[in-house]
Amino acid sequence: MSDIIFILISTVLVNNFVLVKFLGLCPFMGVSKKADSALGMGLATTFVLTLSSILSYLVHAYLLVPFDVEFLRTVAFILTIATVVGFTEVAMRKLSPMLYSILGIYLPLITTNCIVLGVVLINVQEQHNLLQAGLYGFGAGTGFALVLALFATLRERIAVADVPAAFQGSAIALVTAGIMSMAFMGFAGLVK
Amino acid sequence: MNEFIALMLFTLLALGFGGLLAWAAKRFHIDGNPLIGQIDAILPQTQCAQCGYPGCKPYAEAIANDEADINLCVPGGETVVIMLSELTGKEIKPIEAEAKPKQFAFIKEEECIGCVKCIAACPVDAIIGAAKFTHTVITHECTGCELCIPVCPTDCIVMEEPSVTQRNWQWPKPVGPIGEGARK
Numbered sequence: 001m002s003d004i005i006f007i008l009i010s011t012v013l014v015n016n017f018v019l020v021k022f023l024g025l026c027p028f029m030g031v032s033k034k035a036d037s038a039l040g041m042g043l044a045t046t047f048v049l050t051l052s053s054i055l056s057y058l059v060h061a062y063l064l065v066p067f068d069v070e071f072l073r074t075v076a077f078i079l080t081i082a083t084v085v086g087f088t089e090v091a092m093r094k095l096s097p098m099l100y101s102i103l104g105i106y107l108p109l110i111t112t113n114c115i116v117l118g119v120v121l122i123n124v125q126e127q128h129n130l131l132q133a134g135l136y137g138f139g140a141g142t143g144f145a146l147v148l149a150l151f152a153t154l155r156e157r158i159a160v161a162d163v164p165a166a167f168q169g170s171a172i173a174l175v176t177a178g179i180m181s182m183a184f185m186g187f188a189g190l191v192k
Numbered sequence: 193m194n195e196f197i198a199l200m201l202f203t204l205l206a207l208g209f210g211g212l213l214a215w216a217a218k219r220f221h222i223d224g225n226p227l228i229g230q231i232d233a234i235l236p237q238t239q240c241a242q243c244g245y246p247g248c249k250p251y252a253e254a255i256a257n258d259e260a261d262i263n264l265c266v267p268g269g270e271t272v273v274i275m276l277s278e279l280t281g282k283e284i285k286p287i288e289a290e291a292k293p294k295q296f297a298f299i300k301e302e303e304c305i306g307c308v309k310c311i312a313a314c315p316v317d318a319i320i321g322a323a324k325f326t327h328t329v330i331t332h333e334c335t336g337c338e339l340c341i342p343v344c345p346t347d348c349i350v351m352e353e354p355s356v357t358q359r360n361w362q363w364p365k366p367v368g369p370i371g372e373g374a375r376k
């Protein structure tokens with residue numbers, strides 16, 4: 001039990017993938033202009049991350065390891081992630097067309113989001129079991145969603161603030177992201 | 193030997209995933225764009241064609257295909273623009289035709305012959321009257337779509353600006369974008 005909580009806190013706060021490991025910065029900057037779409041993107045990424053972590057673990061443990069072809073893992077994981085994203089896209093289009101239209105181009109972009117490949121590769125590297133791998137993916141997704149939602153609400157307020165001309169747009173967003181990253185460094189002492 | 197196994201394994205994996213996606217595409221198949229239905233449900237269904245499209249459904253299709261802006265629906269007004277913006281994620285813009293003042297149809301009763309053609313043409317049933325009796329317009333129901341004007345055989349329908357009464361008088365709107373000038 002403490003193991004589960006440890007993994008979740010560690011991935012969501014201490015080793016946050018966006019602000020501490022600097023993975024998945026493309027959607028972090030791209031989809032954070034409106035809080036609604038940021039939340040949708042966060043949920044979609046969490047879903048894809050959890051599913052692809054579990055599926056990649058199964059592919060690795062029951063296909064690559066027994067046949068001694070672990071060198072295939074990067075390409076096999078990319079294939080797995082692409083399948084999960086494709087499946088999510090088709091299912092979401094049917095079940096929630098509104099979310100589908102909000103996410104638009106960003107949903108297929110999850111495929112090339114480095115956070116997903118990063119999580120499944122770290123899963124293998126750290127030799128997680130199935131439960132740990134799933135939790136790690138879920139925690140990474142939750143951390144991503146949390147940071148994205150926080151950042152989007154910040155940006156919504158910055159949009160109406162009196163920003164100096166030289167800092168307007170992406171510049172102030174990057175400065176904000178940097179300060180947020182420093183703030184998240186403060187969680188480093190939380191576990192151990 | 194190991195390379196052969198790797199090749200076979202990867203081919204099988206790709207085939208398996210491909211099969212899964214093909215099944216999903218069949219299972220979650222949808223006819224047409226579901227967004228059109230949702231947009232159509234928001235539009236007021238007056239079929240007044242003031243947006244430049246023959247009706248609400250064609251306009252909904254145009255929005256869904258990114259061919260039309262969301263601010264063309266005059267009867268729907270600001271409410272519809274905001275709802276469409278929430279649905280499609282496009283930015284809220286003021287109604288395009290609002291530059292021209294809101295008008296409503298007025299029937300000159302002495303010229304009306306009671307032909308009921310305008311009653312059939314009115315999309316919001318704002319014209320009352322019967323055959324061989326003079327018709328009149330329910331002013332607050334009229335959307336100003338002008339669809340009744342071309343069908344009138346005696347040209348007795350004119351567009352008029354609403355007269356200012358104690359009931360509908362409003363303060364003039366503030367000039368310029370909101371917040372401008374307040375900051376400086």
